[in-house]
Amino acid sequence: MQKTMPTFIKKQWPLLLSFFVPFIIMSIIYIFQGVYPFGNDSLLTVDLGQQYIDFYSYYRQTFFEDPSTFFYSFSKAIGGDMVGLWAYYLTSPFNLLFLLFPHTQITLAVTCITLLKISLSGxxxxxxxxxxxxxxxxxxAAFSISYALMGYTIVNQLNIMWLDGLIFLPLIVLGLERLVDKKKGLLYSIFLGIMLFANYYIAYMICLFLICYFIFRLVSVSYPKETKWKTKLKESFITVGLFIWHSLLGAGLAGILLLPTFHSLMESKASYTKFEFDWELAYPFPEMLSKLFIGAFNFDQMPSGYPNLFIGSLALVSFFCYFFNRSFSKRERITALAVMVFFVVSMNLEAFNKIWHAMQYPIWYPYRFSFVVCFFMLLTGFRNFMHYEGMRPISTFVSMVVTASIGFYVYNAEFDFIYTEQVILSVLFTFIITFLLIIKPQKYTWIPIAFFILTTVEMGLNAQIDLSRLSYVDQDNFTLYQTGLDTDIDAIQDMDDQFYRIEKNYLRTKNDSFQANYPGVTHFSSTFERTIPALFGSLGFPVGDGFLAYSNGTLVTDALFSIRYYISEKDNLYLAQKDQPLGSKSTSLKESFNRTMRNSTLLDPLLIPTVSEEQKAVFELNAMQTKPDLRSYAQLGETDKTIIYENPNALSLAFGSSSAILDVSLLEDQPIALQENILQALTGNQLAEEFFVPTEFDSTVYQNVTSSNSGNESLYQKQVLNNDASVSFQFTPETDDSFYITLSPNIKDEDVELFLNGEPFTQYETYRDQLVLNIASQNKGDTITFKIGLKESTIRLKDFQLYRLDSSTFDSAVQSLQAGGMTIEDYSSTYFNGSVDIQKGQDVLMTTIPYSKGWSVKIDGIPVQTKEALEGLLAVPISEGTHRIEMNYTTPLFLEGAILTILSILSLIVSAVFLKKYY
Known part of the structure; x- marks a missing residue:
């Protein structure tokens, strides 16, 4: 062993440098930035802090607690298929390392895995x-460090799942090189299959690149001069056939994941795809040159910007010298130039950019495929360097002039992410590299070392500058939120082990339900089924392509979607105005809290990051909504920061309903009317009274505002532009019923300020549909004032209407629906078993499970045909009386995908054994 290690180091030291230099550089940067455990910062920024970190917690829960959530989870909004989400976010083999870290150290795990992936790419x-x-x-080592720390890597390190593409791309290309040179495709198929499994989205871009690279390599293949053209043509056809065959086998190896993911995409991300192409340029081509400079990045480059192309001076200069290096055939250089022109056009022309991103323009993180362009430049630059005889005088002069000209252009263009120092540094590094290339033919032993040191310093500077321009989530705030939410959820679930949903009027991210492992409604992911946001948007909630915020629930939607428990921030001034009734479960919850706290003290203190008392004192929850309706619910218990409520109106996950619900269609920008129609349909229209009663305001007070009305639209305009202006709507409830107003989607956070009884009214700010705002409950005799402060000179309120929910009528409806509710006796994420007593007039078993072909239902052991209600929910016909209900979920195309994977493995083995001529 003593002899083996020195021998290994002696032979492999360049590869060791390729791994450890990026590792050390990034570690030093993290240490100086105070990244946990070296400080109070974390790497959680943008989507890593808002999406991925919660999914990584869910990843651990799936392995350690409930493997069935791999297929389906009720933490994904009101429920959803999970295989597509796994394929997009979680199937990287490196994610297994999360299992080695405790739940409370998930941010440390992210840091370690990020470091590992960046180093492994080198x-x-x-x-x-x-x-x-x-x-x-x-x-x-120098070129490998340039690859590991290129601008794309540093800027997109927060998209941690994309880094797998940087690791596997070189291995796939190595397999492709063997396929072209030796007709051996085994390595190519295996690594292509692994990449498709690890992240199909980035793998798609790699596949497009492989087509370009294969054409480039096929053209550049050289044959002995005496080789006949028929022989060349035959060899080319064989190589093309092997490329196609082994590409298909690589895709087939990942079939167990790709086929069900394809079905998931058709229901989610791909359902938004439009096959329309924009043939406009995104920006003038010369502006792309700005991204070749050190530190060419700031936060504004994330939502929209230029492609990340920084690869370092050595690789860049060597790449451009390649086109003048006669060591390579003219046809190869012309092909390389054509490929590069195609890449450059793709990074600007909107139509090509859309194709590279799987027919959808990216939302944030533009030009996500630019890493393959950097790879091509680095690889070509390295090949040139290995066959380069050094710069000649004319080449030197041209290089100096071009470098100075580009530097002068970028300096004068005044890009907001490039300062004078960056231009000077970049030009200086390029000049030094050029000088070293001039004396390269002398073959001084110190020249490779100089190239290596210069590259290391330059790439390290770029990484430091880029990362210093991002803001991150404090470790203390994350820990306090995580442990606080865990405590609340654990206590509720310890007290009540039935199926129900939990929601909150605050959030850290829209995926808190994954972080703390509970069924909720709020959700955000790129694989979110389209029907659910459409449903909730019609019901008056903030939604978008891929997200839903349950911030505008009414008593009706809370009951319908089984929101049995609600957690509120404690410092809610409006809720504090009234005493809350204590629920019957208050004692049970208190005991559950005590058990949870006792269990937490038994954990190893080293597993939980320490937080100072000062930080605990100033920590505040991020309110998402104002919800007076909570005053109608029973208060069960409280912690230092939160209060837990129980909703007595919550319906079961499945309950008896009139078949009229099957005929209810969604309405555009009529959320109250839709909720009225749903309640009427569920109860079979048996109640003559309206649930939601339109009500008038008692008075309207204008401050520096004039108003005019046209139909259902009101125009409010400032009289004096620079003075405060507002409109206040007042009324005094004569009952304790809940009151709601509707707010049109054209009113945004930047247009107005909202106040309720003098306190800021909190509302989730991103929405596209008409909203329902809860402004009163249990307020009989109180004067309610809803104030709209104008930030803009003019606002238009459309369909601005006050509604009262008739509590007696609503209570009667809830009681009848609860009587036909399913008693769930056994359940998992993919299975429900129980009984139901269907009442007279109920002939449909309505559920709040999203409709999917994957769900099958048996009633009294007999399979029944499922139906779709409300354009997105599962329902089945049923008859009056007592029945046994069994529901099962099977991921669509999962079995077919498994068969495809097995067949592909067998085919690969057959190819390796019987086609020995080419192996």
């Missing part, structure tokens, strides 16, 4: 250079 690229292109020494 090692992977170095391995490609060594095995396919005879790379050695410090030059191999």
């Amino acid at each position: 090692l992977s690229f170095g391995y490609l250079l060594k095995k396919a292109f005879n790379g050695t020494g410090f030059i191999l």
Whole structure:
């Protein structure tokens, strides 16, 4: 062993440098930035903090607590297929490392995995250079470091699942090189299959790149001069056939995931796809040059910006020198130029950009495929360097002039992400690299070391500048929120082990339900089924393509969607105005809290990050909504920061309903009318009274505002532009009923300020449908004032109407529906078993499970045909009386995908064994 290790280091030290130099550089940057455990910062920024971190908690829960959630989870909004979400976010083999970290150290796990992936990308690229292109020494390490720390990597390290593409791309290309050179495609198929399994989205971009790269390599293949053209043509056809065959096998290997993911995409992300192409340019081509400079990045480049192309001076200069290097055939260089022109056009022309992103323009993180362009530039640059005889005087002069000209252009263009120092540094590094290339033919032993040191310093500077321009979630705030939410959820679930949903009037992210493992409604992901946001948007909630915020629930929607427990921030001034009734479960919840707290003290203190008392004192929850309706619910218990309520109106997940519900259609921007129609249909229209009663305001007070009305629209305009202006709507409830107003989607947070009885009215700010705002409950005799402060000179209120929910009529409806509710005796994420007593007039078993072909239902052991209600919910016909209900979920196309994977493995084995001619 003593002899083996020094021998290994002696032979593999360039590869070791390729791994450890990026690891050390990034570690030093994290240490100086105070990333936990070296400070109070974390790597949680943008989507990593708002989406992925919650999914990683869910990842651990799936392995350790409930494997069935791999297929389906009720933490995904009101329920949803999970295989597509896994394929998009979670199937990286490196995610297994999350299992080694406790739940409370999930941010530390993210840091470690990020470091590992960045370092492995350098090692992977170095391995490609060594095995396919005879790379050695410090030059191999220098180019590998450039690849690991290129601008794309640093900027997108928060999209941690995309980093797998940087690791596997060199290995796939290594397999492709062997396929072209030796007609051996086994390695290519295996790594292509792994990449497709790890992240199909980035793998799609890699597949497009592989087509371009294969054409480039096929054209550049050289044959002995005496080779006949028929032989060349035959060899080319064989190579093309092997490329197609092994590409299909690679895709087939991942079939167990790809087929069900395809079905999921058809229900979610792909359902938004429009096959329309915009043939406009996104920006003038010369502006792309700005991204070749050190630190060419700021936060504004995330939502929209230029492609990340920084690869370092050594790789960049060497890449451009390739086109003048006669060591490579003219046809190869022309093909490489054509490929590069195609890449450059793709990073600007909107139509090509859309194709690269799977027919959808990216929302944030533009030009996500630019890493394959950087890879091509780095690989081509390395090949040139290995066959470059050094710069000649004319080349040197041209290089200096071009570098100075580009630097002058970027300096004068005044890009907001590039400062003078960055321009100077970039030009200086390029000049030094050019000088070293001039003396390269002298083959001084120190020159490779100089290239290596310069590259290391330059790439490290770029990483530091880029990362310093992002803001991150404080570790203390994350820990306090995580432990506080865990305590509340654990106590509720310890007290009540039935199926129900939980919601909150505050949030850290829209995926808190994944973080703390509970069925909720609020959700955000790229694989969110389209029908659910459409349903909730029609009901008056903030939704978008991929997200839903349950911030505008009424008593009706809380009951309908089984929101049995509600957690509220404690410092809610409006709720504090009235004493809350204590629920019958208050004692049970208190005992549950005590058990939870006792259990938490038994944990190893090292597993839970310590938080100072000062930080605990100033920590505040991020309110998402104002909800006076909570005053109608029973208060069960409280912690330092939260209060837990029980909703006595919550219906079961499945309950008896009139078949009239099957005929209810969604309405556009009529949420109260839709909720009225749903209640009437569920109860068979048996109640003559309206549930929601239109009500007038008693008075309207204008401050510096003039108004005019036209139909159902009111125009409010400031009289004096620079003075405060507002409209206040007042009324005094004569009952304790709940009151709601509707707010049109043209009114945004930047247009108005909302106040309820003098306190800021909290509302989730992103929405596209008409909203329902809860402004009163249990307020008989109180004067209610809803004030709209104008930020703009003019606002238009459309369909602004006050409604009263008749509590007696609503209570009667709820009681009749609860009587026909399903008693769930046994359940998991994919299975429900129980009994139901269907009442007279109820001939449909209505559920709040999203409709999917994956759900099958048996009534009294007999399979029944499922139906779709409200354009997105599962329902089945049923008859009056007592019945046994069994519901099962099977992921569509999962079995077919498994068969495809098995067949592909067998085919790959057959190819390897029987086609020995090409192996």
